[in-house]
Amino acid sequence: MNEMIYIGKTVSTFGIKGELKVISDFEKCVKAYKVGNKVLINNVEHVISGVRYHKNYILLEIDNLKNINDILKYVGFNIYIKRLDLHLEENEFLYKDLIDSDVIDDDGSNLGKIIEVKQGTNLLIKVKNSKKFYIPYVDEYIIKFDLNNKKLYTKNAKDLIL
16 A cells, blocks of 8 residues: 555645645644655655744644745645555544445444544544445444454444435
């Protein structure tokens, strides 16, 4: 699985010391934005040489560039990372992995397929069968997610179908 994952976008520079201001809502920022990780900006691979957080932004230093003039050409581009470089644990997954998974209730019935995942206070999973409905990704409804078989096992989720 050498797929490229979108992790953010460079929106401007920060200061004069060569930092890129990045906006990101990626759920695994701590794993993605680490010194030494390789990222792709404008189809060119770069090594992260510095990371710090400021307000709602990630301030990123790449390739040990220390001058604003050296990084101006990277503003306005999406940032990607190889999935393998995230070093996900065995049972760890990304929210996008849930898309197109079957939802199986505790009685074995198939409730439909996941068509969307929304981030907020809680993660909401939109399921489509003959109707569309949401399941909050909380212990009250979720048993486990089987990434290899693309199945989300739930309990009490039938109660959410209107």
